[in-house]
Amino acid sequence: MNIKKTPSTQHMHGVSTSADTVNINNGTYIRSNTSRTLAAGEKNLILEGDANIFGAGNNGDNILIGNSGRNRLNSGRGNDTVYGGGGDDTINGGEGFDLLFGEDGDDTLNGEAGDDILNGGAGNDTYIFNAAGGRDTIIDTEGNNRIRFTGGLHAEDLTITAVSNNDGGQDWKISIKNTDSVLTISNQYTAGSSVPSIHQFVFDSGVLNVAEFIRATKANIETAKPQNLTINGTDSDDVLNGSDGNDTIDGKAGADTMSGGWGDDTYYVDNVKDVIIERKGAGTDTVISSVSYTAATNVENVTLTGNANIFGAGNNSDNILTGNAGHNRLNSGRGNDTVYGMGGNDNLNGGDGDDYLDGGEGNDNINGDAGNDTLIGGKGKDTLKGGAGNDTYIFGDDDTIIDDQGNNTLRFSDDLRIKDLKISANDNAQGGKDWLITSANGSALIRDQVGSDGKVAIGRFELLGETYTHESLLKAVANSNKQGSTITGTARDDILTGTEQNDTIDSGIDGRDRLYGLGGDDILRDSGTSYFGNERDDELYGGDGNDKLYADVGDDYLDGGAGDDHLEGGQHRDTYIFGKGYGHDTIFDYNFNLDPEFNPDGMQNANTVKFTGGLTLDDLEISMTQGYDKFGIDHIPSDSEFIIIPRLNGDTWNISIKGTNDVLTIKNQSGIYGAISEFQFDSKTYTVGEVIEHFGLNVPHFDKAGNLVHDLTDKVDWYGVDQRGYNRVVYGSADNDTADFSDVIGKVTFYGGKGEDIITLGRYNVIDGGTGNDAIFDSGHSVKNTIMLGKESGHDTLHNIRTEADTTVLFSGNLTIKDVELTTGKDWVVKLKGSNNALTIKDMVNSPSGHDTIDTFKFEGGESYTTTQFLKALGMDSTVNYGLI
Numbered sequence: 001m002n003i004k005k006t007p008s009t010q011h012m013h014g015v016s017t018s019a020d021t022v023n024i025n026n027g028t029y030i031r032s033n034t035s036r037t038l039a040a041g042e043k044n045l046i047l048e049g050d051a052n053i054f055g056a057g058n059n060g061d062n063i064l065i066g067n068s069g070r071n072r073l074n075s076g077r078g079n080d081t082v083y084g085g086g087g088d089d090t091i092n093g094g095e096g097f098d099l100l101f102g103e104d105g106d107d108t109l110n111g112e113a114g115d116d117i118l119n120g121g122a123g124n125d126t127y128i129f130n131a132a133g134g135r136d137t138i139i140d141t142e143g144n145n146r147i148r149f150t151g152g153l154h155a156e157d158l159t160i161t162a163v164s165n166n167d168g169g170q171d172w173k174i175s176i177k178n179t180d181s182v183l184t185i186s187n188q189y190t191a192g193s194s195v196p197s198i199h200q201f202v203f204d205s206g207v208l209n210v211a212e213f214i215r216a217t218k219a220n221i222e223t224a225k226p227q228n229l230t231i232n233g234t235d236s237d238d239v240l241n242g243s244d245g246n247d248t249i250d251g252k253a254g255a256d257t258m259s260g261g262w263g264d265d266t267y268y269v270d271n272v273k274d275v276i277i278e279r280k281g282a283g284t285d286t287v288i289s290s291v292s293y294t295a296a297t298n299v300e301n302v303t304l305t306g307n308a309n310i311f312g313a314g315n316n317s318d319n320i321l322t323g324n325a326g327h328n329r330l331n332s333g334r335g336n337d338t339v340y341g342m343g344g345n346d347n348l349n350g351g352d353g354d355d356y357l358d359g360g361e362g363n364d365n366i367n368g369d370a371g372n373d374t375l376i377g378g379k380g381k382d383t384l385k386g387g388a389g390n391d392t393y394i395f396g397d398d399d400t401i402i403d404d405q406g407n408n409t410l411r412f413s414d415d416l417r418i419k420d421l422k423i424s425a426n427d428n429a430q431g432g433k434d435w436l437i438t439s440a441n442g443s444a445l446i447r448d449q450v451g452s453d454g455k456v457a458i459g460r461f462e463l464l465g466e467t468y469t470h471e472s473l474l475k476a477v478a479n480s481n482k483q484g485s486t487i488t489g490t491a492r493d494d495i496l497t498g499t500e501q502n503d504t505i506d507s508g509i510d511g512r513d514r515l516y517g518l519g520g521d522d523i524l525r526d527s528g529t530s531y532f533g534n535e536r537d538d539e540l541y542g543g544d545g546n547d548k549l550y551a552d553v554g555d556d557y558l559d560g561g562a563g564d565d566h567l568e569g570g571q572h573r574d575t576y577i578f579g580k581g582y583g584h585d586t587i588f589d590y591n592f593n594l595d596p597e598f599n600p601d602g603m604q605n606a607n608t609v610k611f612t613g614g615l616t617l618d619d620l621e622i623s624m625t626q627g628y629d630k631f632g633i634d635h636i637p638s639d640s641e642f643i644i645i646p647r648l649n650g651d652t653w654n655i656s657i658k659g660t661n662d663v664l665t666i667k668n669q670s671g672i673y674g675a676i677s678e679f680q681f682d683s684k685t686y687t688v689g690e691v692i693e694h695f696g697l698n699v700p701h702f703d704k705a706g707n708l709v710h711d712l713t714d715k716v717d718w719y720g721v722d723q724r725g726y727n728r729v730v731y732g733s734a735d736n737d738t739a740d741f742s743d744v745i746g747k748v749t750f751y752g753g754k755g756e757d758i759i760t761l762g763r764y765n766v767i768d769g770g771t772g773n774d775a776i777f778d779s780g781h782s783v784k785n786t787i788m789l790g791k792e793s794g795h796d797t798l799h800n801i802r803t804e805a806d807t808t809v810l811f812s813g814n815l816t817i818k819d820v821e822l823t824t825g826k827d828w829v830v831k832l833k834g835s836n837n838a839l840t841i842k843d844m845v846n847s848p849s850g851h852d853t854i855d856t857f858k859f860e861g862g863e864s865y866t867t868t869q870f871l872k873a874l875g876m877d878s879t880v881n882y883g884l885i
Contacts, residue, residue, distance in 0.1 A: 029063075038062060038076075047071060052087070057094070070105075088123070106143075111136040120145060127198075129183045131176050137184040138198070144261070146200035146207075147174075147183070154203060155216035162221045167191055170223075172198075194227055195243055199262070209262055209282070210244070228263070246283070260285060269293055295319055295333070304328060309344070314351070323360070332357075336371070341378070350387070372406075393458070397442045401457065404448065409460040416441065416463065419480040423473070425449070466546075466564065467584075476546065479521055489513055502545070507538060512554075518543040521563075525550045546583075560585045569607060576676075578664045579612035580657055586665040588628075589675035608678040608685075609664065616681055621656045622695045628652040628667035650674045651699070671699045732757055732770060741765055742779030761785045761805075768812070769796045778802055786810050789839045791832065797840040801853040808856040809839065815859055817873050824876065828854075 029044040030036065035054035038045055044063040047055050052069040057076035064073045068086035075082050079096040086104045093100055093111040100109045102120035109118045110128035115135040118127055124143040129136060130151035138147075149158075159175045168191030174183045188197050201213040214221050231240050233251040240249050242260035249258045249265065255273035262282045269276070269289040278285050278298035286301040287293060292311035295302050300319055302312050307325040314321055314333035321330045325343035332339050334352040341348050341359040348357045350368040357366045358376040366375050368386040375384040377396040384393055386403040393401055395412045412421075416439055425433045431452030437444045449457050449470075461468040468476060479502060487496050489507045496505050500519035507513040507525065515524045515538070524540045524547065540549040542560040549558045552570045559577035560567055564584040567576055576587050589607050611620075628651065650668035657663075668675045671692050679686045692699055730739065732752040741748045741762035748762060752770035759767055759774060761782035768788040769776065776787060778800040785805065787798065790812035801807050809830065811820070823829040826845060831838040844853055857870045865873055 029065075033067075047085075050086075061096075066103075075100075084121075093118075126202075127183075129174075129181075131179045131181055133181050133183065135180070135182045135184075137186055139186045141187055141190055141197050144199045145197060146202055147185075147198055148202040150204075152204060154205065155201070155208065155213065156218075158217050160214070160217050160219035160221060162188075162219075169193075172221075189223060194223070194245070196223070199244070207281075233258075267299075295321075307343075318353070327362075341366075345380075354389075393444070395437070395439075395442060395444055399443070400445045400447065402447045403457050404451065404455070407460065408458050409462060410437075410444065410446075410458045411462040412464075413441065414464060417480075418463065418476050421477050421480075423477050472564075476521070479545065498543075512537055514539045514541070516541045516543060517545065517547050517561075519545055521545040521547060523548045523550075573606040573608070575608045575610055577610050577612060578655075578662075579615060580660055580662055582662050582664075584661075584663045584665065586667065587675060588667045590668055606678070607676050608680050609666075609676050610680040612682075614682055615657065616683060617679070617686060617691070617694060619658055621658060622691075622697065623654045623656075624669075624697055624699065625652045625654075671697075736772070740779075742781070766810075769793060773797075775799060778805060782807075784808075787839065788812050789830065789832070789837065790815070791835065791837060793837045793839070795836060795838045795840070797842060798853070799842050801841070801843075803853055805853070807854050808858055809854055811857070811859045814861060816861060817859070817863060817865075817870075820874065822871075822874050822876065824871075830857075 029046045030038065030042055031046045031048055033047070033049040033051065036045060036047070037056040038058045040058055042058065043060060045055050045057070046065045047053055047067040050068045052071065053067070054072045055064050055066065056074040057064055057078065057080050059077045061078035062075060062080045064075060064080065064082045066073055066083060066085035066087070066089055070087040070089060071084060072090045073082050073084065074092045075094045075098050077095040079098065080094065081099045082091050082101065084091055084102045084105065084107050088105040088107060089102060090108045091100045091102060091110070093114065093116045095113045097114055098111060098116045100111065100116060100118045102109055102123070102125050104122050106123040106125060107120050108126045108128065109120055111118055111133060113132060113134055118136060118138050120127070120140045120143070122142050125140060125145045127138055127145070127147045129147060129149055130153060153176065157177055159177060161173045163171045163173060165171050165187065167187065169187040170189040172185040172188040174185070185198055196210050199210065201208045208216055210223065227243050228245040229243050229247045231242060231247060231249045233240055233254065233256050235253040237254040238251050238256045240251060240256060240258045242249055242263070242265055244262040246263040247260045247265045249260055250268035251258055251274055253270065255271055257275045257277065258267050259277040260267065264283040265285045267276050267285070267287045269287055270291060272291050276287060276296040276299055278296060280298050282298065284300045285298070286303060287295065287299055288303045288305055289312070290306045290308070293302055294313040295315040297315060298317070299315065300317055302314065302319065303322040304310055304312050304324040309327040310324070311329045312321050312323065313331040314335065314337050316334045318335035319332060319337045321332060321337065321339045323330055323340060323342045323344065323346055327344040327346060328341060329347045330339050330341065331349045332351045332353070332355050336353040336355060337350065338356045339348050339350070339358065341362065341364050343361045345362040346359060346364045348359060348364060348366045350357055350371060350373050352370045354371045355368060355373045357368060357373060359366050359378045359380070359382050361379045363380045364377060364382045366377065366382060366384045368375055368389065368391050370388045372389040372391060373386055374392045374394070375386060376394040377384055377399040379397045381398045382396065383400045383402065386393070386406065386408060388405050390406040390408060391403060392409040392411055395410060420439045422438045424436045426436065428434050428448060430448060432448045433450040435446040435449035437446070446457055456470045459470055461473045487498065487503065487505045489496050494507060494513045496507065496513065497516040498505055498518050498520070502520040503517060504523045505515045505517065505525070507515060517524055524542060537554045537556060538551060539557040540551060540559070542549055542563065542565050544562045546563045546565060547560055548566045549560060550568045550570070551558055551574060553572060555573045556569055557575050558567045558569060560582060562581055562583055565586070567585060567587045569576065569589040574589060578585060587609070650670040653666040653669040655664040655666070666675050671688055674688065677688050679688070679691050686694070727747040728744070728749070730748060730750045732739065732750065732755065734754040736755040737752060737757045739750055739757065740760040741750070742760050744762045747764040749766040750759065751768050752759070752772065752774055754771050756772040757769055757774040759769065759776045760779050761767070761776065762779060763783050765785040766788065767776060767785065771792050771794050773794045774796040776796060776798050782805050786808045788810050815832070819832055821831050821833050823831070826843060828841040828844040829838055830841065841854055852867045854867060857865045
């Protein structure tokens with residue numbers, strides 16, 4: 001396309017234009033240094049001077065030329081040519097075929113009605129387009145340009161196609177659906193370039209970059225991957241611009257202005273007058289600075305280099321600030337920030353947000369300020385002040401903790417044990433007590449741990465997966481030095497009783513034993529010959545203290561008593577006791593998949609929790625998390641120890657007794673082959689499935705009818721249940737689900753819910769896809785499946801259904817043959833009259849002999865038809881409609 005520009009400046013005095021020429025046979029120009037609208041009969045207008053003035057055309061074919069100021073230029077109803085000149089101009093095309101040239105400056109061009117050509121020229125230009133825009137073309141490969149779609153348009157209203165042009169570049173054609181309006185971007189990508197002409201696409205709902213725009217419109221367009229540029233400046237004051245890639249820009253000496261554009265960019269700053277310009281959402285950007293630096297807007301990370309004592313600060317984003325080897329002051333901003341002091345004696349300040357502050361080496365001062373912060377002193381003598389919020393301190397080298405606000409936590413490293421700690425409590429001048437916690441690895445002085453008002457500074461202590469209060473930590477540390485007895489049983493039936501100290505009681509290699517821990521933190525172990533050894537039924541009673549009870553082979557009885565106890569049942573059917581006053585107990589157990597000894601009554605496991613003291617199911621609350629922490633579990637069996645592999649991929653259940661602090665944690669729990677299968681109360685016993693349904697937990701389980709119930713939003717172990725051949729009920733989510741039943745043994749009933757689901761059939765499936773438009777596929781060995789069609793089914797499609805698959809379509813509800821209409825041919829469309837609910841059967845006729853893919857059409861009211869009968873009942877000729885003639 002050859003577009004000529006304005007007459008040269010020698011013919012138009014005072015107008016800043018290009019030196020290119022255009023053939024114009026239209027007579028005289030009106031010159032004006034004030035706002036002017038051409039009167040009827042006047043042709044052309046030149047605005048002079050540098051004032052920000054207005055110019056407008058009339059109903060003829062006009063030429064409008066702006067001055068060096070910021071002009072608004074409106075063409076009229078003719079085929080007009082408009083030049084913005086200098087300044088940031090706004091140019092509107094009006095009706096007709098218009099040529100709009102923005103020239104210098106950041107211009108806004110709107111072709112409006114008609115088929116227009118728009119060229120913004122130098123600068124970062126904005127183009128306006130909407131459903132009434134006609135067929136416009138943008139020609140602009142300079143600057144960072146954008147298109148603003150108005151009139152309430154959304155990305156999904158648009159269709160994009162990419163076309164190679166004669167210059168080897170890529171043109172884009174953006175069509176507005178259900179209109180004739182098309183916007184062409186000439187050379188959106190020039191030959192060999194990864195930099196687009198239009199960088200942003202603006203809607204009322206937000207701004208999209210090129211990649212986001214392509215995804216939002218679901219366009220099938222491949223663009224060149226942006227280049228990752230390395231740009232070095234000079235010793236002067238440079239202006240450096242990157243590409244859409246992950247650029248590295250170093251301005252060198254001088255007060256430089258650097259802009260990386262899109263991508264994850266890295267900037268090197270060595271002058272406090274350097275300026276970084278970044279767009280919101282344009283990537284994760286890092287500044288590496290050898291001078292004091294505060295993160296510019298939309299810059300995420302700041303790293304200080306060298307060993308100078310300099311300053312670093314964040315902004316309102318979530319920042320990562322990293323100090324250098326010197327003494328730094330690092331201030332995070334309002335986001336949830338991560339700050340590393342590294343070397344030197346640093347001052348770290350968290351600001352607002354939930355911050356992570358790590359002093360590193362040196363004697364650091366760390367202030368969390370507002371938010372729930374995590375403070376780590378690192379090496380050296382550090383002072384940690386959490387400030388407002390619920391803060392977490394990591395036990396370090398030689399720390400002093402000062403905090404009188406919030407509910408705070410001190411967390412110890414995993415290489416420490418209770419026995420490694422010593423606590424001394426000393427009176428302070430404020431009438432409270434300071435705590436000094438020491439170990440071989442470090443120490444923490446907690447100022448005013450117990451205030452004069454009784455309030456504690458640190459109320460929660462975490463060690464090796466266990467949680468302690470202020471009082472329980474004191475007790476645990478005190479008890480850790482109370483060495484009790486070591487008692488070992490015989491091969492007979494023993495009764496072994498400990499002391500009030502920390503005892504270790506071992507039942508011996510055989511016998512039906514009773515073990516009593518009494519007081520102290522005891523270890524009770526039922527030691528059979530192996531975890532697959534002789535069966536003996538033992539009773540273990542922990543008593544007071546934080547005990548560990550380990551049963552072995554046999555139907556064992558484990559009662560932790562008061563304190564926070566750990567209970568492991570081992571093989572066979574174990575019973576765990578829990579009730580009010582029991583503290584926080586933890587159960588770990590496992591079982592064998594498909595082992596008959598666990599299923600005499602059709603139950604998937606037989607371990608039981610027995611609740612005492614008249615508790616009922618309604619006295620409990622349950623929360624659940626996926627997976628479980630294996631720390632502290634004494635023996636997790638390996639596959640080699642069993643003929644059949646144990647299930648060890650359950651979840652964690654926390655069962656709380658309302659109105660108390662008593663909690664029972666069950667690790668390796670599941671609704672199918674989990675640690676516990678029965679929950680026994682004085683008045684009633686519940687299966688795990690009944691408990692799940694009572695509390696509305698979304699986990700796989702057996703219902704009262706014996707069906708295995710799944711939910712596609714949850715973790716489902718298909719392999720673990722397939723071998724059983726249970727009937728299953730599977731519920732889809734509100735999203736687009738993918739459900740593959742091809743390898744599932746047993747009947748599956750699937751309810752798809754909302755969303756457009758993809759379903760692969762197995763054997764004896766009943767498929768109700770739900771309200772979305774679902775796709776249903778034959779797995780290649782599908783057989784005897786039923787597809788539901790009802791009043792809220794959406795428009796589903798059957799693919800690749802084999803003639804031998806014996807597939808049935810079932811009309812749900814009170815539908816009859818009178819509610820159905822049919823479109824036939826190679827594909828059939830079975831539709832419910834007066835609605836959009838339908839079922840498309842692809843390749844219904846699979847062979848010249850007329851074999852069909854659907855064998856039966858049934859109604860829940862009792863009507864049933866073969867394919868031929870179904871056609872005749874609808875008044876259709878079966879021969880014709882089978883597609884044979």
